[in-house]
Amino acid sequence: MRPLREDADTIIAQAIKKVLPDQAVEEALKEKEFGPGKIYIVAVGKAAWQMANTASRLLGDRLKHGVAVTKYGHVKAKIAGIDCYEAGHPVPDENSFAGTQAALDMVKSLNPEDTVLFLLSGGGSALFEKPLIPGKELADITKQLLACGADIVEMNTVRKRLSGVKGGKFAKLCEPAQVYSIVLSDILGDPLDMIASGPAYPDSSTCQMALSIVEKYGLEISGKAMECLQVETPKTLGNIETHITGSVKNLCRAAAQSCESLGYETFILTDQLACEAREAGSFLASIAKSHAGCHKRMAFLAGGETVVHLTGNGKGGRNQELALSAALGIAGIDGAAVFSVGSDGTDGPTDAAGGFCDGSTKGQLAEKGIDIYDVLKRNDAYTALKQCGGLIVTGATGTNVNDVAVLLLAGS
Numbered sequence: 001m002r003p004l005r006e007d008a009d010t011i012i013a014q015a016i017k018k019v020l021p022d023q024a025v026e027e028a029l030k031e032k033e034f035g036p037g038k039i040y041i042v043a044v045g046k047a048a049w050q051m052a053n054t055a056s057r058l059l060g061d062r063l064k065h066g067v068a069v070t071k072y073g074h075v076k077a078k079i080a081g082i083d084c085y086e087a088g089h090p091v092p093d094e095n096s097f098a099g100t101q102a103a104l105d106m107v108k109s110l111n112p113e114d115t116v117l118f119l120l121s122g123g124g125s126a127l128f129e130k131p132l133i134p135g136k137e138l139a140d141i142t143k144q145l146l147a148c149g150a151d152i153v154e155m156n157t158v159r160k161r162l163s164g165v166k167g168g169k170f171a172k173l174c175e176p177a178q179v180y181s182i183v184l185s186d187i188l189g190d191p192l193d194m195i196a197s198g199p200a201y202p203d204s205s206t207c208q209m210a211l212s213i214v215e216k217y218g219l220e221i222s223g224k225a226m227e228c229l230q231v232e233t234p235k236t237l238g239n240i241e242t243h244i245t246g247s248v249k250n251l252c253r254a255a256a257q258s259c260e261s262l263g264y265e266t267f268i269l270t271d272q273l274a275c276e277a278r279e280a281g282s283f284l285a286s287i288a289k290s291h292a293g294c295h296k297r298m299a300f301l302a303g304g305e306t307v308v309h310l311t312g313n314g315k316g317g318r319n320q321e322l323a324l325s326a327a328l329g330i331a332g333i334d335g336a337a338v339f340s341v342g343s344d345g346t347d348g349p350t351d352a353a354g355g356f357c358d359g360s361t362k363g364q365l366a367e368k369g370i371d372i373y374d375v376l377k378r379n380d381a382y383t384a385l386k387q388c389g390g391l392i393v394t395g396a397t398g399t400n401v402n403d404v405a406v407l408l409l410a411g412s
Contacts (some may be wrong), residue, residue, distance in 0.1 A: 014261075021121065029059075042119070045121030046122055069087055089203075091260065110176070112178075115179070116178070116180070117180050118181040120184070121183075123198075137299050141219060156198070168199070173233075201242060252303040268301045271302075280322050281321070282325055284329075292409075306319075313379070318347065319354030324355060339406055343399055
């Protein structure tokens with residue numbers, strides 16, 4: 001019987017390959033007819049380099065110039081005609097601001113015949129930013145939202161009002177040029193005004209929603225930030241066209257196809273997973289207990305994006321924490337494994353994409369004097385998983401369509 005870790009690695013590699021943005025960008029541009037003017041590229045997000053590289057190749061001489069802003073370590077090579085910036089994520093930094101300003105300088109004097117090809121992927125909220133408050137305070141507010149467990153929609157509802165480019169404002173700045181957006185969705189349900197905080201889409205959230213989030217989490221913000229939260233965002237835009245090319249649904253389908261090819265009877269439980277990482281891990285473990293001893297090889301998938309409530313200062317990410325929390329429930333179950341991975345190849349501020357645990361993980365760690373309950377309390381899943389070979393490391397993948405967690409049962 002193949003080791004479950006070997007199956008997990010195969011599933012991860014095959015699933016991510018099928019959601020890479022190259023083919024998606026090609027499909028979106030294949031039948032697109034641009035106006036007679038110049039074409040400019042602005043690519044933003046964790047997949048920005050890959051999307052910009054493909055678009056540049058396809059456009060050839062029609063491309064006038066471009067700017068790509070992506071996460072540190074995600075620029076693979078120079079792209080002709082495109083200035084590439086690497087910047088901070090999940091908290092914006094000075095390079096985020098510099099890359100954004102370069103894009104704004106490029107699009108500020110365009111004509112109605114010109115087109116801005118806006119290539120958007122997850123992570124854009126931090127990477128594409130022109131703050132209306134001091135950058136240090138914006139970073140602090142972002143850290144507060146992350147630490148209190150706010151979901152991505154709540155975070156973006158606040159951040160777009162503290163920004164000069166989010167919430168449809170970038171598209172307004174491109175006027176009178178047209179904006180054609182190709183979007184890799186990293187938010188459940190694909191709400192276009194929330195992906196990367198919707199720089200080129202009318203905003204459906206309201207000032208009241210933003211103020212309610214501040215009150216809900218007790219955020220500490222300045223008077224200037226409070227004033228920004230009370231200025232409404234654009235609700236209509238007449239110069240945009242949008243094409244969604246990928247989402248977590250595609251990731252789940254790709255992972256399911258890989259599981260089936262390996263002989264697993266496969267079930268996609270949800271592609272809308274949105275809860276604490278520990279709860280998701282515990283849930284998958286409970287399914288393992290229900291089916292322990294089953295003769296069939298089975299796989300249960302859950303796609304989405306969990307959150308972590310920080311109670312310590314350890315090292316880890318939501319996918320690693322999900323897998324490690326599942327290890328508690330599947331301890332001692334032969335032929336059971338849970339793994340969870342971020343499609344972008346990164347999980348929190350670590351070099352891992354996620355984590356893998358099986359029925360022996362808890363025992364292995366106990367032999368080393370490591371208690372999983374204590375590890376989770378300190379949010380130190382990375383350190384523990386490294387001790388038992390449970391880290392999943394893929395490197396930057398060039399895409400970002402949320403996460404997928406999988407329970408594998410080898411059968412008997």
